[in-house]
Amino acid sequence: MEIELWVVPDCPNQQLAEEQLRQALDDAGLPTTGFTTRVIADETEAERSGFTGSPTILINGHDPFAEPDATPSLTCRLYRTPDGLARAPDADLLRHALEDARRS
Template sequence: MEIEVLVVPGCPHRQLVEERLRLALDDAGLDVTGFTTRVVADQGEAERCGLTGSPTILIDGCDPFAEPGTTPSHACRMYRTPHGLAGAPEAEQLRQALAAAAEDGGRL
């Protein structure tokens, strides 16, 4: 499983999403699975790599939180969580996305 976090320079939610992703990986029994974080410099790069707002989490190249009709954007992103809108998914939402990816062999 390849996991990449895409962020814009200075993303205020980078640390939060990295902490929650690490917690979700550990909780899912994937404690040896790592992830990379890539800083996306501009709109052109956002379009090439699939950044639909910062932070974007890609699991095997797919965004498990993608909403239909969302286009690449070099801007901040908000996530729907059980507690309202937030700058990153809850750890449980991430754990569920990881479990679904593992069941599907990484195909979301």
């Protein structure tokens, strides 16, 4: 499984996303699975890669939390969670996304 965390430079939500992702990997029974972090540095790179906000988590090249009609940009991203909007997906949502990817 290939997992990437995409962020803008100095993203204030990077640490939270990393912590939630690590917890989700542990909860999904994937404690040795790692992930890479990619910094999206400018608008051109955001456009080229389809980056719609920081942090973005890709699992096997797919954004399981993609919002329809989101436009590429160097912005902070918010996620819909059971508790409302959040700066990163919670570990439970991430665990479900990881499990879905593992079954695919």
